Amino acid sequence: MPxxxxxxxxxxxxxxxxxxxxxxxTLFANEQVPVESAAVTELIELLALQExxxxxxxAAPDSFDQAPEIxxxxxxxxxxxxxxxxxxxxxxxxxxxxxxxxxxxxxxGMRLHTTTLKSDDISANLDGLETAFRHLYFEGGRNIxxxxxxxxxxxxxxxxxxxxxxxxxHEGLWPLVRELGAEDQLDRIERRGxxxxxxxxxxxxxxxxxxxLSRDGQIGSIGGGNHFVEIQRVEKVLDGTVAHAWGLKPGTxxxxxxxxxxxxxxxxxxxxxxxxxxxxxxxxKHPANGVFVLPEGARHREHAxxxxxxxxxxxxxxxxxxxxxxxxxxxxxxEVFGDRVGCDLVYDAPHNFVWKDEVDGEEVVLHRKxxxxxxxxxxxxxxxxxxxxEPVLVPGSMGASSFVLVGQGNAESMASASxxxxxxxxxxxxxxxxxxxFRKFMEEFRVVTPTDLRRADxxxxxxxxxxxxEEIKQEAPFAYKGIGPVVNTLTGAGIxxxxxxxxxxxxxxx
Numbered sequence: 243m244p245x246x247x248x249x250x251x252x253x254x255x256x257x258x259x260x261x262x263x264x265x266x267x268t269l270f271a272n273e274q275v276p277v278e279s280a281a282v283t284e285l286i287e288l289l290a291l292q293e294x295x296x297x298x299x300x301a302a303p304d305s306f307d308q309a310p311e312i313x314x315x316x317x318x319x320x321x322x323x324x325x326x327x328x329x330x331x332x333x334x335x336x337x338x339x340x341x342x343x344x345x346x347x348x349x350x351g352m353r354l355h356t357t358t359l360k361s362d363d364i365s366a367n368l369d370g371l372e373t374a375f376r377h378l379y380f381e382g383g384r385n386i387x388x389x390x391x392x393x394x395x396x397x398x399x400x401x402x403x404x405x406x407x408x409x410x411x412h413e414g415l416w417p418l419v420r421e422l423g424a425e426d427q428l429d430r431i432e433r434r435g436x437x438x439x440x441x442x443x444x445x446x447x448x449x450x451x452x453x454x455l456s457r458d459g460q461i462g463s464i465g466g467g468n469h470f471v472e473i474q475r476v477e478k479v480l481d482g483t484v485a486h487a488w489g490l491k492p493g494t495x496x497x498x499x500x501x502x503x504x505x506x507x508x509x510x511x512x513x514x515x516x517x518x519x520x521x522x523x524x525x526x527k528h529p530a531n532g533v534f535v536l537p538e539g540a541r542h543r544e545h546a547x548x549x550x551x552x553x554x555x556x557x558x559x560x561x562x563x564x565x566x567x568x569x570x571x572x573x574x575x576x577e578v579f580g581d582r583v584g585c586d587l588v589y590d591a592p593h594n595f596v597w598k599d600e601v602d603g604e605e606v607v608l609h610r611k612x613x614x615x616x617x618x619x620x621x622x623x624x625x626x627x628x629x630x631x632e633p634v635l636v637p638g639s640m641g642a643s644s645f646v647l648v649g650q651g652n653a654e655s656m657a658s659a660s661x662x663x664x665x666x667x668x669x670x671x672x673x674x675x676x677x678x679x680f681r682k683f684m685e686e687f688r689v690v691t692p693t694d695l696r697r698a699d700x701x702x703x704x705x706x707x708x709x710x711x712e713e714i715k716q717e718a719p720f721a722y723k724g725i726g727p728v729v730n731t732l733t734g735a736g737i738x739x740x741x742x743x744x745x746x747x748x749x750x751x752x
Contacts, residue, residue: 246282255735256654259285259317263292267315268654270735274727281323287531288327289315294529295338298537301523305537310337313606318613319731320660326533329612332658334601338535339549341518343609344594346511348553349560350469350502351432351592352614352635352661354646355568355585356488359495359575361475364747367578371473372690374574375750379471380692384462385414386566387455394449400436400558401428401565413455415462415569422572422585424565429625432591432615435561437554440547444509445555460505461559462566464752468662469501471567471750472637474644478743484630484648488588490742497571497585498644498744500637502594503560510552517545538607553596564590571750588646589633591615593661601656608656616659616738618651634659634738638725641687643745645729647738659738663725688748 245251249269250258259267259282267289271277295310313334321330327343364371377383388396388408396404405425408416428434442449450456464471476494479485490496503510518534521542528534538546568585575583593614599606617632627633632649636659651657732738 246277246279248282248286249277255731259315261286261289263289263312265289265292265312265315267317269317269321270655270731270737271319271321272727272731272734274724275319275731277321278323281321281328284323284326284328284531285315285317285321285331288331288333288533290529290531291340291533291535294533295535297526298523298535301526302537302541304539304541306337306539308337310535310537311335313601313604314656316613316655316658318655318658318660319728320612320662324611326531327611330660331609331611332613332656333609333611334599334606334656335609336604336606337539338537339546339596339607340533340609341511341514341536341549342533343611344511344596345611346508347465347502347594348507348510349557349592350500350507350594351560351564351590352637353499353564353568353590354588354633354635355497355571356490356588357495357497357572357575358582358584359579360493361495361747363579364473364475364495368688368748370578371574371748372688372694374577375471375571375690376692376694378570378574379462379464379690379750379752384566384570385457386461387411387414387416387457388450388461389455390449390452393445394442396562397442397445397449397555397558398439400434400554401431401561402434402436404562411455414457415566415573418569418573419565422569424569427587430587430589431561432589435558435565435590437557439551439554439558441551443548443552443555444513445506448506461563462570463501463504463563464567464750465501465504466752469752470499470637471571472498472500472644473571473747473749474498474744475747476742477643477745480740480742481648484741487630488633488646488741489586490588490646495747496588496744497568498635498637499564499567499571501560501564501567502592503556504563506559507556510556513552514549517549521545557592557595560592561590589627589635591632591635599656602653610658612661613658614661615657616647616649616652616655616732617657618649621651621657631739633741634732636660636725636729636732636738637662639663641746641749643725643743645725645743646741647729647732648741649738650736652735652737655735655737659732660728663728687746690748690750692752
């Protein structure tokens, strides 16, 4: 890694980010991890929040209950530029929230299941599976009915509440949800997939009526960008004891899901981008980087309370969304292989969220922007992971290996790890060139999209075919960092330890 003059290497895996704001900031990256200069610039501009929040406190002292401050920042190896706040940023603050730190994709996260299939089953039935998956995910095959009161339960109480509210619902995918044991596996989801909210924010029309079941276009949707449902196999076991405990045997077929709160999160995130601009003191200039804060003091208490409700509404939806995407994958497999297909949940956790947590013995607001929790065994007491540590799901790029690791509770990283390999090319850059690499990739790997690329009539429409191929190309492996140096950094820094390597068999993309 060529060293940026604003960075000082501390050891093989840690770099100090020098900044004029005196914020304790550590980047975890070994010599093989590329670090883009534009991301460093964006990060240092973000740290100007330290001065900005103090100016807000001087202009409106009752905005805060305590002296506002950035307590600490850690940056994961998949660090890359985004929109104001780099992906891979872990930001601990006192006295205020930064809604823009997680944007609109609230509770974007990962979910992993093991199945009873072997990889040869998948490779021998790719066409049948593609047809079944396309119908379920993109051609009206999903069937997830709910009443208004059941959706209300989902938004205000998460998976615990909605599973209870639908206990006697026997339509659509609900019987399969119960057959697969969703209620018995809640302790394998971060905070049981159930966050309390006192109200439902801005979703009245979406919720439907209580006199009939209705179906919506959001639940069970993958979303765009780098979101996916991927069928993988356990390629290599790297920690036999933990892998055995988690059911990750060599050759086992797994289902990995990467998505969040889709349109629901967009509504909540967009609203709070507007709120924080409006409450910024009129006498102060807007922050140069466009990042505003939401104080938690008396002046803005109502806004803060509504923020946490809206955040939890969207997060609860995202947990349910990932659950259904997994159930749909099993339904598609059963269309091909019959009822012998079963699955067990390994883990589900967000990597784009805000927590009230503790750092150095102090309660803070902990923002993880594209960074997953990686807590050690002590912090996982009372869960199935109390003897090992938290599962850490680190996907590679489409078509590349992913890894399951076990968290070590590293204090300096604020128990946070990478959520993937991280982009090395912007989507625009990935579109330019790399034609031969992309052609070979598409020949060797099965990608299921809403457009059936196998159809002769589609292949005779270069406008339709070209548009879909452009979308896939933006997420192809050459657009991302290699996953190896990222995993090596997490291991060397004592953040997380590798358990298994997963290789992809086919990917479903929105």
